[in-house]
Each structure stands twice: as structure tokens, then as C-alpha cells.
Amino acid sequence: MSAIPVSDADLYTPGARADPYPIYRELRALGPVVHLSRYDLYALPRYHDVRAALMDWRTFSSARGVFVDPGMNAQLEGITLCSDPPEHTAMRAVLGRPLRQDRMRDITPTIEAEAERIVTELVDRGTFDAATELAEHLPMAVVSDLVGLPDRGRAKMLEWAAAMWDMQGPADERFEAAAPMVGEFMDYVAQEAVPGRIHPEGWATHLHQAADRGELAPDKCPALMLDYITPSLDTTILAITNTIALFARHPDQWDLLRADRSLIPHAINESLRLETPVPQFSRVLTEDHTIDGVPLPAGTRVALLYGSANRDERHYPDPERFDITRRPSDHLAFGRGEHVCVGMHLARLEMGTLLDRLADRVSRFDTITSTPLINNGLRGLEHLEVTVQTAGQRG
Template sequence: MITTSKNIPTSDADLYSDETLRDPWRIYRDIRDIGSVVFLDKINMYAVGRYAEVKEVLGCPSVFSSGHGVMMNEPMNQAVKGVLLCTDGEEHSAMRRVLMKPVMPSALRDNLRETVTAHAEALADRLVAQASFDAATELAQYLPLTIVSHAVGLPDEGREKMLEWAAASFNCIGPMNQRTIESFGTIKEMVGYAMNECVRGKLKPGGWAEMLHDAADRGEIAMEKASLMALDYMGPALDTTIFATSSAIWLFANNPDQWDIVRNNPSIIPNAINEIVRIESPIQGFSRYSLAEYTLSGTTIPALSRVITLYGSANRDERKWGDPETFNVRRANAGDHVGFGYGDHACVGMNLARLEITAVLTALAKRVRRFELGETQRALINTLRGFSKLEVAVH
């Protein structure tokens, strides 16, 4: 085994090749097995793949900063400086308090649950009547792109580009590969939309984006942040939820016994969602920047290093999970997964995502006995895992 001068084992794995994006699991196992911290020599960064160590890094923001960006390339870290994901300390807490308000469980229950549920039921009626459909587009995209995007209240002009922008945002989280380079122009367009269109007068009254401007008026966040923060309700909210939903259908098509458990007992759906997010991890990993030297399970990470935390690997770490490759909706500790992150930066929108996926699975559980897979295609987006096409026949 090759090691660095600091005695850290080295790997030549490319976490962002087409091949790895399609099937990362063997590479993750190698990374977990060779050490608690591994140096990726292709991109000069460290990777942490074991569950306990991923949690330790995420739980220590004073050393492992998000404020220097969480992307694996510096141009993008500079370009999005100051968004929620890439801030630390009090600045981060203040922004987070404001952004959380409409997506807290009580606010979602009072304002969105009924609508989301009604739309999911109508969608399921429509798609089941068709007998076959593309679950990646017709099913999974519907709630995030219509109901949720309406609640955010962004101007219609440009909104149709949201999916393209969201994919580009995730591509730009990766290192400087072709996908990242090709996405930079799109990111500029998205930031331009936020700064020029997500402004008072153009936003729908009463929407979540307008509430950010109200918070800025009250001095709760800096005025210049309000427009850009509107994207926090869209960029990280779309592909993540969409990919979790299409992964759910793929998992249930491949594991009909697990779908029977859900159909017979829909109250298990919240646990099933944890298990879906654990085993497929729609976001596979972000990074942190070490502000000081830190010893993690006996391995010393130097100061001023970029460290990738692999949620997708941690969620299948055999040191944590019994039978990690098996999809088991009854798994007792499924809720321990780090698929929504962990610590200060844990997902702001997880309750919203859970609401949407619960509504879809509940509606399907009443109407569908079996999913039969047709043509499927994985989406190849840096750090995301999901489908661009997932044809299913239902009966």
C-alpha cells in the first residue's frame, strides 16, 4: 500500500468518473478498508468513508470548516461564497434560522401537507391509469417542480431552467472534471437569475423567497443575502428529492417483498424513507476544509486540507450496519444514516423531502401491487445518485 509522507494510505480512485457514478460501492469499500482517512492522489484531497469518522468530521465544524466551501474545486468555492452551505458560525446560524422557518414540521403541517397529499393522490391516479410511465420524470419531478416551487414563489420567467441549474450546481461540487467545467456557465446564469429576478416586486407575495426579504428588512440576515438564499429552496431541493423518489421506485421494483411490507403497513413509510436515503444516498458526499491538524482514528489530517466526507460510503459501512447491502424497510436503526448530513449543516429541507416522498409512496401503496422495470438510465451528475430515466409498468 502506498502512503503519503504523513503515513496516510493513498488511493488512485476517481470518485467522479462515469463508471464510479454508476457503481461506487466497490470503490467505497476499498476506501473504507485501506484506512480511516485516505489520500486521493488524482485530486490531492483526503476522503473519509467510514461511518463513525464521517460523523466525527461533520460534528467538528470548528476544525472542519464549511466556510471555505464544500465543493471539490476552488473556483466554485469562490463563486458561491456566502451561501448557507458554505458558511460557518454565527453567520451560518442566522441564515439557517431564517431559511428553516417555512420548512419546519409544524409549518409544513399547517401550510403544505394537505396540498402535497392531494396532488400526490391525483398524480398517482393519473399515472396508474396510464399503466406505465417514466418514474424519474413523470412521477418524481412533479411535486418538487410544481407544488414546492409554487410555495417558494419564484418568478415564472426562468423557472423552467431550475432542473438544469440544479444539476449544474451539483456538477460543480465535483473536482475540475469535464462535467464541472461545462457547468460553470450555467451557474453564472443561475446566480444572475437570483440577483436580478429574486427581488422584491418580482417574487410572489407570501412565498418563502419573499419571506427572506422580510427577514432582511428586520435585520435577521444581511440584505445582500436575501436574493441568493432563495436558491437554497430550489438548488439543493430538486434533484435530491427527485432522485430519492426514483430510487425508491427502483428499490421497490427490485424488492417486491419490501413493497408488500409497505402496502400492508403504510405506517412504515417514514422508516422506509430512511432506508431508501441510507442505501442509495442521493447526495454521495461533500467536503470540508481543515483549519488545523486533526487526528482522526489515529490518522493525522494536515491543516489546510480538503477532506471529502462520503455519506454514501458511511451509509453502507459494515462497521456500522448489519447486512448493509440489503434493502430492509424494517431496519431498526435506519434513522442513523447520514444521507441528510449530520451536525450543524444537516439538511434544512429534510422534512419537506420526507413530506413529498411520503405523499407519493402513500398514494402508490393504495394503487400499485407491483412495479415492473423497463428501460432505466442513471443520471451522471457529480456527487448525485439517481435516475434520468426509469420506465415502469404498474399493476
């Protein structure tokens, strides 16, 4: 039996939050399993092993939490993300109803109208922040109009959601600073996002109706409501911003997309592969298990490094190249298996509609400045100031 390589690399410094890729490369080279000594986590950095773990929920359980901090894992046990079948299956069935692929038709007109409005306004202006002015617009419109939350709290929603993500890392300064905001968010959900105050036709109301029909324990409603908010805002906002940043850096790829709109779904996958917004979750082994020849005992917490797996040179040739003709539909940015992102059709619809509208109008994006987001659970850009050239205009 070979010894498990140990690394004292810290994935939670500001530098590593902004650019974890050199560390990921080192970890992939060290072996299929690497002990991250600072956080006592066993990291899986390679594509094959992460995918295999995602497809085997019986061995790689989510029920003891999927984050880093033991306290946070204990506190969130039993939410959709942190549960196993059959409990998970029942919650996901209710939660996922409005997010099914066949339900996207119902909301496409709303998404298209909002995309048209924001793209027209910003492209006419010429210079804008692609993160805060463009990318935030659709996910926030969805939370307001489709989830149907009360107006009070809307202004704080992004801050609250980002704080939830900050608490997914180790108990460091960012984690501690986020705790009071998460408390405010919980109070809002418990006191304001309740029947009588939420929109009677919204997704949040449907959760309570499902509880009334006995499909769901009523005390699960607040947690499921959070599932429509926390994982839907920053993830999609970062994915949109990252995509614009990639096209600004690779104008040849933007030309390809403009010439052939059927490349849009592939461009979305390629962007998610290369700039994965949720770089990791974790699992706990339910029994002794051997990963690529490395034996690990039951109870081990393993970190599934989606961001590293998506750049694994063993799986994707020339992995750091942005190539929208690559068609990497097997990327792991949405996870896989039982917990595969339940909102992925919505995220794809939002991203695809925006890209389509932008392709109508914009011939070039030029980055003026960009600022990385430093968050314990997310990766991408907090600000991306761009100037656009419009079709017909020459730089």
C-alpha cells in the same frame, strides 16, 4: 505513526458516478483516512469518522467551501452551506423558518392534493417514467407554488439546478459544460426573482421581509433563495426515483409496506441509506487533528463520503440489503450536526405522501428500463421507466 494509504481511484468517471460502491468498499478497507491522489483530497469512507466530523464544526469547517474545486469553493464562501456559526446560524434561522417540522402541517394539504393528482394520472396510464413524470412533480410544484418564483425560468429550473451540482466536483468536462447554465441561473435570480416579481406570500418574499427587519444582510437574499431551489429539486427527485427502483427490485418489501403503512418513514430512511442522493461534501480542518489514529495538519480538505458511510459494514450489518424493517434513522444521507439538511422534513413529507398514495393503488412495479444520472454532485437514476400493476390485478 502509520502512513496514510493512497488511492488513485477516480470517483468522477461516468462509471464511478453511476456505481461508486466498489470504490467505496476498497477505500473503507484501506483505512479510516485515504488520500485520493487525483484530487488531493483526504477521504473519510467509514461511518464513525464521517459522523464524528459532522458533529464537530469547530474542527471540520464549512467556511472554506464544501466542494472539490478550489475556485468553486472560493466563489461560494459565505452561502449557508459554506459557512460556520455564528454567520451560519443567523442565515439558517431565516432560511429554515418555513421548513421547520411544525410548519409542514401548513403545506400538507397542497402536497397531498398534488400527490393524489399525479399518482392517479400515472397509475391509470400504467406505464410511465418514474423520474421525469412522477418524482419531478412534487419538488417542482413546491418551487413554483411555495417558494413563489416568477413563471419565467420555471422550464429551465431543473437544468439550472443540475448544473449547480455538476460544478460541485472537480473542474472536468461536466463542470465546464455546466458553467454557462449556472451563469444564466444567477442572472435569473438577480434580475427576475426579486420583490415585485416574486409571489408576495411565498418563501422567497419572506427572505426579503427578514432582511427589511434587519435579521439578514440584504445582499444574502439571492444566495438564500438559491438554497430553496438547488438543494431541493434533484435531491428529492432522485430519492423518490431510487425508492421506486428499490421497490421494483424487491416486491416483498413493497408488500410489507402496503400491509403496514407505519413502515413508510423507515422505508424512506432505508432507501436514503442505501441509495444516497448526495454522495459527499467536504470540510477543511481548522487545526491539526487526529482521525482514528491518523494525524492530519490544519488546512487539510477532507471528503466526507456519505454514500460510503451509509454502507459501512462496521455499522450496518449486511449493508447492501434493502430491508425496510431495519430502521436506520442514524443514516448520514441528510448530513448531521450544524448543517444537517434544513429541508429534510419537506423531503420526507413529499416522499412519504407519494409512497402512501402509491401504496393505495399499486401492487407491483416492474422496471422496463433505467438510465443512471451522470452528475458531479449527485447520484441516482435520470430515467426509470416502469409498468405498474394495480391492486386486484394479477400479473
